[in-house]
Amino acid sequence: EPEVTQTPSHQVTQMGQEVILRCVPISNHLYFYWYRQILGQKVEFLVSFYNNEISEKSEIFDDQFSVERPDGSNFTLKIRSTKLEDSAMYFCASSFGQGAGYEQYFGPGTRLTVT
Amino acid sequence: AQSVTQLDSHVSVSEGTPVLLRCNYSSSYSPSLFWYVQHPNKGLQLLLKYTSAATLVKGINGFEAEFKKSETSFHLTKPSAHMSDAAEYFCVVSDTDTGTASKLTFGTGTRLQVTL
Numbered sequence A: 001e002p003e004v005t006q007t008p009s010h011q012v013t014q015m016g017q018e019v020i021l022r023c024v025p026i027s028n029h030l031y032f033y034w035y036r037q038i039l040g041q042k043v044e045f046l047v048s049f050y051n052n053e054i055s056e057k058s059e060i061f062d063d064q065f066s067v068e069r070p071d072g073s074n075f076t077l078k079i080r081s082t083k084l085e086d087s088a089m090y091f092c093a094s095s096f097g098q099g100a101g102y103e104q105y106f107g108p109g110t111r112l113t114v115t
Numbered sequence B: 001a002q003s004v005t006q007l008d009s010h011v012s013v014s015e016g017t018p019v020l021l022r023c024n025y026s027s028s029y030s031p032s033l034f035w036y037v038q039h040p041n042k043g044l045q046l047l048l049k050y051t052s053a054a055t056l057v058k059g060i061n062g063f064e065a066e067f068k069k070s071e072t073s074f075h076l077t078k079p080s081a082h083m084s085d086a087a088e089y090f091c092v093v094s095d096t097d098t099g100t101a102s103k104l105t106f107g108t109g110t111r112l113q114v115t116l
Helices: none
Strands: A004-007 A009-014 A019-025 A031-037 A043-048 A053-057 A065-068 A075-079 A090-096 A110-114 B004-006 B010-013 B019-021 B024-028 B031-038 B043-051 B055-057 B064-068 B073-080 B087-096 B110-115
Touching: A004 A090, A009 A019, A019 A031, A019 A090, A019 A110, A043 A065, A043 A075, A043 A110, A075 A090, A090 B073, B004 B064, B004 B087, B010 B019, B010 B024, B024 B031, B043 B055, B043 B064, B043 B073, B073 B087
Parallel strands: A009 A110, B010 B110
Antiparallel strands: A004 A019, A019 A075, A031 A043, A031 A090, A043 A053, A065 A075, A090 A110, B004 B024, B019 B073, B024 B073, B031 B043, B031 B087, B055 B064, B064 B073, B087 B110
């Protein structure tokens, strides 16, 4: 069964450094998402992406964050200058369509630790 | 604004006994509701979804959930727990309004422990 993959599984970085989290969505999916879960807190929506542009973003997704689909397979989340509070599990998801009738398929997550 | 409240952070059951994981929702529009499961070091997997069709929804691995609008609830049940059911379960809501239909709002999760 096709699945969403994410690399790396764990990333450790120093405060102020840039990080890029990578995701390979399911190949025929058209909508892509990032969510994050700070330890002990809820999974939170960050951003959705369709047709090479952001379709929706949350208040968390400020100028420090950006997303890109650099080629036909990868979907990346970049954090320009990491802060301690960016430490979290980041989940990528993809779906074929938009709306409740279309399941979002999640990857296993990347644990980001900012020291 | 939409939200879900999972009433129990941790539930422990014996193998072979029923499972009940509780969820209440709040939504400005007609909600779509989901239950996702996360096993250790795995991604979030969809168990079942409600999208305004039948109020009793059957999912994978013997789980089911009933949408009760009058109680704003969407509790997850299973008649007989199995050791492999031990995992974290998330109740999730999505408003069917087009503008926010892509955004999922998660509950805080319920950790299900299954003992022998």
